[in-house]
Amino acid sequence: DVKVTQSSRYLVKRTGEKVFLECVQDMDHENMFWYRQDPGLGLRLIYFSYDVKMKEKGDIPEGYSVSREKKERFSLILESASTNQTSMYLCASRYAGTGTYEQYFGPGTRLTVT
Amino acid sequence: AQTVTQSQPEMSVQEAETVTLSCTYDTSESDYYLFWYKQPPSRQMILVIRQEAYKQQNATENRFSVNFQKAAKSFSLKISDSQLGDAAMYFCAYTNQAGTALIFGKGTTLSVSS
Numbered sequence: 085d086v087k088v089t090q091s092s093r094y095l096v097k098r099t100g101e102k103v104f105l106e107c108v109q110d111m112d113h114e115n116m117f118w119y120r121q122d123p124g125l126g127l128r129l130i131y132f133s134y135d136v137k138m139k140e141k142g143d144i145p146e147g148y149s150v151s152r153e154k155k156e157r158f159s160l161i162l163e164s165a166s167t168n169q170t171s172m173y174l175c176a177s178r179y180a181g182t183g184t185y186e187q188y189f190g191p192g193t194r195l196t197v198t
Numbered sequence: 199a200q201t202v203t204q205s206q207p208e209m210s211v212q213e214a215e216t217v218t219l220s221c222t223y224d225t226s227e228s229d230y231y232l233f234w235y236k237q238p239p240s241r242q243m244i245l246v247i248r249q250e251a252y253k254q255q256n257a258t259e260n261r262f263s264v265n266f267q268k269a270a271k272s273f274s275l276k277i278s279d280s281q282l283g284d285a286a287m288y289f290c291a292y293t294n295q296a297g298t299a300l301i302f303g304k305g306t307t308l309s310v311s312s
Contacts, residue, residue, distance in 0.1 A: 128302075189244070
């Protein structure tokens with residue numbers, strides 16, 4: 085079974101702090117994604133990565149950056165956390181070849197910025 | 199741009215009954231994939247069912263089935279013999295054949311009563 089893990093389930097940070105959210109997948113998937121989930125808004129794409137060292141902006145990249153130095157790991161970075169970044173963050177991965185295009189999700193990190 | 203709309207923020211059903219969750223989408227693509235994901239409270243998002251647009255036959259997975267109407271751009275999920283464990287938020291999602299990020303609806307919260 086595919087396993088996607090995220091470094092923290094719950095995180096509390098102060099405004100202005102630099103925050104790192106880590107995601108690791110164990111199925112050698114090329115594609116990895118970071119989504120933000122807010123009530124009434126569903127999931128919105130922040131960034132995604134086609135492969136190592138490759139990244140593309142999603143719908144809401146402002147205030148975020150990403151890093152993918154190894155295939156299995158995709159990090160989301162909040163350069164200077166703000167209260168409007170309080171949210172649930174979901175990581176996902178997917179096999180890049182032709183197929184079903186199903187994404188596998190991690191358990192999520194609930195981030196609170198105070 | 200592709201969009202996914204779930205018009206029912208909340209639904210309720212009694213155990214053993216059947217419930218249908220609605221989803222419509224907008225796209226100019228002819229080949230694409232549609233998904234229903236389930237997110238139980240405080241638990242990981244998992245895939246419930248997928249549908250390839252080129253397949254006319256509606257997908258089924260045990261108690262879960264879809265009604266895929268390509269011309270109407272409609273993709274509803276039917277849950278038969280509802281169980282307490284079906285209580286969750288359900289997301290409808292779309293991806294095109296290039297298989298990049300998923301586009302999600304805003305979700306439907308399903309409650310199941312005994």
